[in-house]
Amino acid sequence: MFETIIVPRVSETDGAGHINNTTIPVWFEAGREEIFKLFTPDLSFQNWRMVIIHFDVDFIQQLYYGKKVTVKTWIKEIGNTSLKIDEEIHQDGKCCAKGSSIYVNFNFTTQKTERIPELIRMELVKHLYPMDDKYQPDQEPFGMA
Amino acid sequence: MFETIIVPRVSETDGAGHINNTTIPVWFEAGREEIFKLFTPDLSFQNWRMVIIHFDVDFIQQLYYGKKVTVKTWIKEIGNTSLKIDEEIHQDGKCCAKGSSIYVNFNFTTQKTERIPELIRMELVKHLYPMDDKYQPDQEPFGMA
Amino acid sequence: MFETIIVPRVSETDGAGHINNTTIPVWFEAGREEIFKLFTPDLSFQNWRMVIIHFDVDFIQQLYYGKKVTVKTWIKEIGNTSLKIDEEIHQDGKCCAKGSSIYVNFNFTTQKTERIPELIRMELVKHLYPMDDKYQPDQEPFGMA
Amino acid sequence: MFETIIVPRVSETDGAGHINNTTIPVWFEAGREEIFKLFTPDLSFQNWRMVIIHFDVDFIQQLYYGKKVTVKTWIKEIGNTSLKIDEEIHQDGKCCAKGSSIYVNFNFTTQKTERIPELIRMELVKHLYPMDDKYQPDQEPFGMA
Numbered sequence: 001m002f003e004t005i006i007v008p009r010v011s012e013t014d015g016a017g018h019i020n021n022t023t024i025p026v027w028f029e030a031g032r033e034e035i036f037k038l039f040t041p042d043l044s045f046q047n048w049r050m051v052i053i054h055f056d057v058d059f060i061q062q063l064y065y066g067k068k069v070t071v072k073t074w075i076k077e078i079g080n081t082s083l084k085i086d087e088e089i090h091q092d093g094k095c096c097a098k099g100s101s102i103y104v105n106f107n108f109t110t111q112k113t114e115r116i117p118e119l120i121r122m123e124l125v126k127h128l129y130p131m132d133d134k135y136q137p138d139q140e141p142f143g144m145a
Numbered sequence: 146m147f148e149t150i151i152v153p154r155v156s157e158t159d160g161a162g163h164i165n166n167t168t169i170p171v172w173f174e175a176g177r178e179e180i181f182k183l184f185t186p187d188l189s190f191q192n193w194r195m196v197i198i199h200f201d202v203d204f205i206q207q208l209y210y211g212k213k214v215t216v217k218t219w220i221k222e223i224g225n226t227s228l229k230i231d232e233e234i235h236q237d238g239k240c241c242a243k244g245s246s247i248y249v250n251f252n253f254t255t256q257k258t259e260r261i262p263e264l265i266r267m268e269l270v271k272h273l274y275p276m277d278d279k280y281q282p283d284q285e286p287f288g289m290a
Numbered sequence: 291m292f293e294t295i296i297v298p299r300v301s302e303t304d305g306a307g308h309i310n311n312t313t314i315p316v317w318f319e320a321g322r323e324e325i326f327k328l329f330t331p332d333l334s335f336q337n338w339r340m341v342i343i344h345f346d347v348d349f350i351q352q353l354y355y356g357k358k359v360t361v362k363t364w365i366k367e368i369g370n371t372s373l374k375i376d377e378e379i380h381q382d383g384k385c386c387a388k389g390s391s392i393y394v395n396f397n398f399t400t401q402k403t404e405r406i407p408e409l410i411r412m413e414l415v416k417h418l419y420p421m422d423d424k425y426q427p428d429q430e431p432f433g434m435a
Numbered sequence: 436m437f438e439t440i441i442v443p444r445v446s447e448t449d450g451a452g453h454i455n456n457t458t459i460p461v462w463f464e465a466g467r468e469e470i471f472k473l474f475t476p477d478l479s480f481q482n483w484r485m486v487i488i489h490f491d492v493d494f495i496q497q498l499y500y501g502k503k504v505t506v507k508t509w510i511k512e513i514g515n516t517s518l519k520i521d522e523e524i525h526q527d528g529k530c531c532a533k534g535s536s537i538y539v540n541f542n543f544t545t546q547k548t549e550r551i552p553e554l555i556r557m558e559l560v561k562h563l564y565p566m567d568d569k570y571q572p573d574q575e576p577f578g579m580a
Contacts, residue, residue: 007465025170054203159446162335190303211333312464
């Protein structure tokens, strides 16, 4: 699991007095930085590989300005060319939002997806969701080529 | 269906050269304004009713700065207290992103969900997804109280 | 003058119930699209020229969600390599924010500023601030090389 | 001086490959949190006091994704009801952006500005810009009532 501490910003709230729902994907994306780094060690856009093809969010409790949040990020499933990530946002000891995202390992030069390299798989495996033995390296678990 | 024309902004792109994925929920939320107005005619936060509990997005094609996009917004299902909305973003004649969201009709004073009033239902029905006869007014179709 | 109509978004408000101050530069940048197009007709980042070196904003009245705003954009001064732009945001018939920005015409390949071409100057002059005869094409009015 | 460490986000970059200019006011606002807390100790919007009336930014060097930045925040001048704040953003040992902002101490109930209380002044003075003896508590230094 990766943990990222985030300090909510005034500009991330909305008129209803809480954190706006569109801020949550921004925080979740921030939580994935260590995974981006596995694919693009210098984090440069010239060498970028990770392309998102899906995300979903469940809003469980309102999040507020004024208290730090923790983003928890796990690898949920590793496919041939793709990767499923699960995330949670906690504030004040409560899980306030849950989400998942699916990325593909994309070669921008050839404009094609590529198999996730073994060295990266070995790192990803260390961050698999606990109690979860779904690691099936040569299958695409969510219906992808 | 509701249609909303949006002009992409430089600040909505990212270093990979396209519209950043976190912009899509912002555009989808913008597409729901006419629905927010049914629940809160003056669009004031004092009278706000619509609370989001879920959204998901599928990214189909990259979206770019420099060309207008159209957000298409349909009512997908109307429950007792909740509402499912389906949306698409089109650019250059292609559907580039699809998403759905679930809202509840929330009374901030009592902090409870309330049945969607009949007058609002009558309006919502006019914007149901085409070819879709799932309107079951007294059932909660997505497992909600 | 260029005029851009913008529909405020829920995600652009903050917990104080109005449009957040950090939204204003986003709207002002949106108002400059026609100027960007003069320098980069296809609006592609490969051919991008306009680099911002300064902006300032004066907040005059609160701006709210629920009512359209108009961004008014003028050319204030044209230097050798640089350009000063003045902007206002109006809502409900009142000027709610004023700002100015300074851009340079930048060649990303040579990493140097370049003189604004004559053909672009001829277009820019048409959008000079009214009652303003400060157009001094061969002088850098704000202390720039 | 207050120092705030910020990790740049992919969503804060733009198609030109660097941090978008509209992100800078967001980071500067994040740098002011300890000052907001002096005026509103619980950081709740019900008790909010600080209203921004001006900001300006000078862009000195490009800022990039992939390396932490430090926001440095000083009190520049303390007026009767208002406050001038100076800020810098550093990355890789270089000052990349400078800015200042002016806030008033606003009572949302009476809709009037109020004198900054003595206890808050005593705290603010501790964070005055170094080498700066402009503290004139009973004068409004930037032409405000």
